[in-house]
Amino acid sequence: MAEAGADPVRIGMTPVFLDDQVGFLGAWRDYLAQALGRPVEFIQRGSYREIVELMRQDKLHFAWLCGYPYVREQRWMRLLAVPLHQGRPLYRSYLIVPAKDTATSTITELRDRVFAFSDPDSNSGYLYPSYQLSRANTSPANFFRRSFFTYSHKKVVEAVALEVAHGGAVDGYVWDTLARTHPELTGRTRVADRSPPFGFPPFVAGPAASPALFKRMQEILLAMHDDAAGAGFLRQLNLDRFALGTPALYADIERMLRAIGQPGA
């Protein structure tokens, strides 16, 4: 049981996964609290940037972030664990279009259309498509008639499904998971293009996490698949298990970041 009155462990959650499942999050939080022997709080914010700021201010111990902010902030963030999806710590960025658009196969065919990004700090939902456009010597602002952020991968799928946008960039893992849970939504979209694999959004620790807490948390995550409750949560997350990761996993993201002129701060 969690120690009553003890300082809670605060974990920042972002829409790198389907963070709108409130019931699921509550159950997972209780699971972690029991394993840690301390209360656990999940902190959710509208954008990655807000979570990163909270962590910078020591208001979060851990966060599940995209590889892109991790790469940018890796001077003070430590890699805690990386989820394995389909056996590998990798995922892709998907270019999705409305299902009735059967022609588009690359983002460069969407000139002067309306485009939906997920989050300006998302690798799959912004960095990768921007990188592709920069390789074509253009930028989202010049290339599209209009682009906007939904601050959630799931909402990018909605924007494209409802045809508010003619195309969108989305986390492939989120799209695949949605295809299992909400096929009526993903059915109205079509994956037009898939990126090369990138490092899966990792769990990171901030300066506020003590080495003991870091180690304890890491042990819990890495062992989650070994007990029935933990395996159940992983199944719901559409993940295999958590593994130790290395910064090298995110080298491609760093390379793209440099290429579009936004080197790590």
Next chain:
Amino acid sequence: MLQFRDISFRYKIPLRATVLVFVTATVLTASLLLREYRDLRRDMLDGSARWSAVLSQTLVTPMLHDDLWRAFEIVRAATSPGGGEQASAITLVDPRLRIYVSTDPARYPILAPLHERGEAAREIASLIDTLSGAESHSVEIGDKLYVITPIDADGVRLGHMILEHTNTFMQSRFAGMWLSATLVTLFVLLLILPVSWFWGRRMAEPLVHLADCIGKVGATIPPPGALQFEDSKDELGQVGRAVERMFDELREKEGLEREMLFSERLAAIGRLTGGIAHEINNPLGGMLNAIGTYRKHGASDPELAARTMSLLERGLLQIRDTVSALLVEAKAPSHPLAPQDIEDVHILLKPEAAKKSARLEWNCELPDEIPLPATLVRQVLINLVLNALQAVEAGGTVACDIGLSAEGMTMVVRNDGRYIEESRLAYLFEPFVGDSNGRHGLGLWITYQIVTELGGHISVQSEPGLTVFAVDLPLGLAVEMESAS
């Protein structure tokens, strides 16, 4: 083809009442529905305007921050079932009247100029150009209602929100209203119609009764008390009293006529009796004289006796002639009339005509034997022609036309001799109405009796220069014939 004006009042009045009730109910219901529809529409627009004002406030921040997705999520929630009660689509436009975002991106794609998106959009775009102030405006274009609400932040116009209502919502609400109103109207009609039918029939009943009673006049006159009506002062009462008065007068007239006929008949009998007495009295006087003379002188004079006997015989024969002429035997046996019978009469009368040096025109068109007693018909014809020959001057003309018509046999005898004065026409067929020649005047009476016995009809027309006797005899009447001949 039955026309409305020919229908009995028994149905006409209830029918009119029904139509009146129906039209009244329909007009009343329609006007109420129209008002209800206007109220409904106004309420909806008012509600929509208030709701738009609230919604536009929540859109200020997303539009100010150019957060397109947030703005979309707000308007989408407002149009999702249960979110906004009636809006079918919401479109946001920027101050340059380009689409900011719409819940219907297919029709209103992002950044497209509003006026390029169809007829309705063009009208809305030009309307927005003329709008000022922060109030909502509603406009109906085609079958849709639009509520246009400005989105202002601190006096700066960020754009407009265009709420689109399809009329289907109004129509379904209105259809419900219409249905219930119609049902209520029908129910009321169901209650009122039997009553109006009943009253209509009650109103028509006296009229129908009156018409029935009046319709009988001619054949009979309804007896006193047959006409029943309410003794009221309205028109029906007036008509009822007038008709009752008319019946009274008719009955009185009928009585008078009957009395007159009776006294006339008595007068005729008087004249007849007088005539008979006169005809018998004349020879009787001569005969009594002869007997007196014989008693005084003739017991020994065989010549006087013989003369007296002869005188008595002639006197008695005259009386017998008179009496036998009065006994018309219509049913005397006879053979069927043939064209030869008519020709016999012609031959018989020729000498008479020659005596008066009158011209006798004879035209008989009987084809064959016809079932009429020859003796009687011949007697009628002889009487008429003899009368005519009597009437004509020397060198005058008597014409005789005998033929068949659809009704039966016709005989027309014309002459251009002395005409019969109107005063005599009325008594012409009575016995002993002698003419100035002093003939006993039984000829026409006998003719009339025969024609009547045969079921026929005799008429006379007379004016200076032309007197026409016409006889029609039906063929259908069964007359004993053949058996005796």
